[in-house]
Amino acid sequence: MPHTTTMATMLELTDVDTYYGASHILQGLSLKVGAGEAVALLGRNGAGKTTTMRSVLGLTPPKRGSILMDGTEIARAKTHRIARQGVAFVASGRRVFGGLTVAQNLELAARTLGKRAAADGRTLEDVLTVFPKLRELADRRAGFLSGGEQQMLKLARALLGNPRLLLLDEPTEGLSPAVVSDLGRWLDRLREQGLSILLTEQNALFALAHVDRGYVMLKGRITHEASAEELRSSEEVRAALGVG
Numbered sequence: 001m002p003h004t005t006t007m008a009t010m011l012e013l014t015d016v017d018t019y020y021g022a023s024h025i026l027q028g029l030s031l032k033v034g035a036g037e038a039v040a041l042l043g044r045n046g047a048g049k050t051t052t053m054r055s056v057l058g059l060t061p062p063k064r065g066s067i068l069m070d071g072t073e074i075a076r077a078k079t080h081r082i083a084r085q086g087v088a089f090v091a092s093g094r095r096v097f098g099g100l101t102v103a104q105n106l107e108l109a110a111r112t113l114g115k116r117a118a119a120d121g122r123t124l125e126d127v128l129t130v131f132p133k134l135r136e137l138a139d140r141r142a143g144f145l146s147g148g149e150q151q152m153l154k155l156a157r158a159l160l161g162n163p164r165l166l167l168l169d170e171p172t173e174g175l176s177p178a179v180v181s182d183l184g185r186w187l188d189r190l191r192e193q194g195l196s197i198l199l200t201e202q203n204a205l206f207a208l209a210h211v212d213r214g215y216v217m218l219k220g221r222i223t224h225e226a227s228a229e230e231l232r233s234s235e236e237v238r239a240a241l242g243v244g
């Protein structure tokens with residue numbers, strides 16, 4: 001979707017300061033995700049990408065600043081209330097209930113998250129249409145899934161909450177190149193469905209191939225903001241991200 005000034009804003013962080021104890025991590029961070037827009041948040045290890053997501057989710061609430069979700073202030077709201085506003089989070093790494101089957105993981109998510117999904121919400125059927133492979137894997141224990149299959153399961157679970165904004169933290173981490181390209185196709189499909197997406201990635205070239213716009217951050221501050229195309233072709237940005 002093209003970035004225009006008339007696009008409605010889904011998420012807006014303004015001058016956010018977030019701390020872990022005495023460590024001042026996010027230092028006046030501001031960024032926006034438009035409705036139906038996919039945005040990348042790029043930066044090297046320790047830049048503050050995950051902390052930005054934790055701030056939005058209320059897991060590490062900011063000390064100062066504003067976070068608006070679809071016009072509602074959520075900066076100091078509880079995580080469950082933020083989820084109810086339509087924010088879903090897919091954490092990096094292997095975060096599934098390994099002892100449960102794929103079907104049980106999905107049923108659990110449908111029960112706990114799906115309550116707010118209302119009549120027009122995404123159902124398990126809709127989600128299985130995006131990820132048909134999960135049907136074949138229904139009886140498999142989640143702990144035995146490959147990295148890509150687990151990523152699919154995590155995405156499916158998040159979608160069952162019927163989010164309007166999806167926060168994806170380093171989704172390509174630990175995935176083989178073949179699965180990374182599958183992930184790109186899933187992301188494109190979710191964008192087509194109009195979901196707003198904020199994606200953090202170390203793999204900048206992957207992220208920039210699947211978003212409209214991006215930010216580069218360094219030490220808790222935004223250093224660059226531009227369209228995906230501009231960021232891809234900027235020598236300065238490539239150097240800042242360590243992309244060859």
Ligand SMILES: Nc1ncnc2c1ncn2[C@@H]1O[C@H](COP(=O)(O)OP(=O)(O)OP(=O)(O)O)[C@@H](O)[C@H]1O
Nearest residue numbers: 020023025043044045046047048049050051052202
């Ligand atoms: N629980 C914590 N307590 C104290 N400091 C933390 C904590 N979690 C993260 N940090 C520090 O905050 C800074 C930002 O970390 P964050 O995880 O947000 O970075 P990141 O950009 O997501 O990095 P990566 O690409 O490695 O995931 C780092 O310096 C990190 O060491």
Ligand SMILES: [Mg+2]
Nearest residue numbers: 049050051170
């Ligand atoms: Mg991180």
